Amino acid sequence: MLPDHATRSRMSGAGKIGLAALTLTGCGGPQSVLNTAGSDARVLLTMLSVMLVGLVIIWILVNGMMLFFNQLQTGAHEERYARYLIVGGGIFFPTLVITALLVWGLSIMPDQRAPGDGLRVEVTGEQWWWRIAYWPEGAETPVIAANEIRLPVGQRVEFDLKSARVIHSFWIPALGGKMDMFPGRDTRLSLEPTEVGIFRGQCAEFCGASHALMAFHVVTMEPADFDAWLAAQAAPAMAPDGDLARRGAAIFAEQGCGACHAVRGSDASGQVGPDLTHVGSRLSLGAGILAPTLANYMAWIDHTGDIKPEVEMPAYDHLGDDELTALATYLMGLK
Template identity: 75%
Template sequence: MRVRSRLPFALLPGLPGCTGRQSVLDTAGTDAHTLLTMFWVMLAGLVVIWVAVNGMMLVFRHLSPRRHDEALARKMIVGGGIMLPTVVISALLAWGLSVMPDQRAPGDGLRVEVIGEQWWWRVHYWPEGAEAPVVSANEGRLPGGLRTEFDLHSDKVIHSFWVPALGGKMDMFPGRRTMMSLHPDEAGVFRGQCAEFCGASHALMAFETVTMPPEDFAAWLEHEAGPAVPPEGEVAERGAVVFAEQGCGACHAVRGTAAQGQVGPDLTHVGSRHSLGAGILEPTVENFAAWIDHTGDLKPEVEMPAYDDLPGDDLTALATFLMGLK
């Protein structure tokens, strides 16, 4: 079997990568579908140009390898090598520019402010008419069937906000605000990622995006705006004491308690999120303990120090407390 005949079979193992919750080819939003359509149309235009140019080379070099009339040669070069690519590319450009403004259309009331930090995401929800935001971190929740506007900026370096299954990406700059919007069509949990190299833990700066029916989102947002419900149980209660004794409240906020820190992520409902450490761990007691004990090992150059001197019982109690904040 020749190499070329085996090539399609060699590509088969890569096909599963075309689907999933972080695939641009497995769309769950209006904007992502528009971008995917744009990709296929531009790919078709590329094929037209490729076939035309290489077709002429095939004809004149292999099928008719003789000296040709100079006038014919000029027509082929100008028509097939210049005019055809120019017309096709210009048409694709005009069409692409006509659909791109939809990616920046105003939202239907909800505005989500996202700030890129080192290396995590600060998330503020601004419902229409709200005087203060609902604060969260490292996760986005969106009402399905509605367009949500995103207000994006960064703390220190350039980041890029991207949820491939829902839409395009948008860079985030220190001292400057950029805007985009997303219109999810399907309910689900989709993975987002920083798409701009931003430092040692760039690859570990992810987030989950949860889309849900509007009524479910409204109920979630009301709960998210409320204070933390203290976890029950002796171990969790001991964990709350450890949280206070270790000064965690100087960096983290837990609404309804004395912890009002603004340096790190808000932990009011951290146990209800779909991931820990900005998308790198599942939220379990064991992973909370590992994160607290080995923070810098799990996410290099993160600003949070590791509390590797905590006794084992206190570490477990603190992790149990955090996991119970829902």
């Protein structure tokens, strides 16, 4: 027996509510503006919420007025009354509400160009990865890393943003707004994390074939933990541990990997590709797209261009499985 019209309407309404609830569950996660973990992101979310409420009020009143006069009161109206209604309800009121929201929004906008509290992080957008340099206050040389950013909570950190070739856009949704990166020009913003956690950043400006594969993890830490981590990152690479890792280090040198990559504490001093001194301690491989497992390290070395189209790193598909295993073991041991 088929359900009647009322039953079908209730089923349809329930289905819509269920679909809406299912949609909202996808709004969280490590790369969501709704999952705030910084003072700037919290202000932006407040602005979004208040402005959305204001716009909904305008929409309801304007469309309610149209519904009232089209469906409920369809007779002739006095011209003067109609003119006041159109000008006041259709022009003056929306303009007043939107202007008030704009003035309020500008007054509470996060000061993402304010100076930092000491730590400066230089980020350069490459094709398609992130070159990272940490400059603690008073430091004469930076601590070099790649494809992962770690920050102390409770401190405003200043970012110096650069681009090597094309326009990129630096964005950590959980911490704040985005900022474009231009070749030949430095841009700047500052962010203040307020919660410890792991979040995700992304290039938000189309920059080429692997734009969607240009991501990074952001780890916010207690200040003491961050200081200890930064000190460890400044140290040279650990010596290979075990015969397999030592063989991998030899293959790394034989294949000329050190011409593009640096491993501080070894003869590898290349500046073209990411610094690999502590690559084994990072939470991802290939700029936020692969989990750091042995199989993924081997696949990345063997099929680089298949995983990230048009990447500059050549694929080392001439290596055998045993050589790939040794090389991947060596890289994973660079903690």
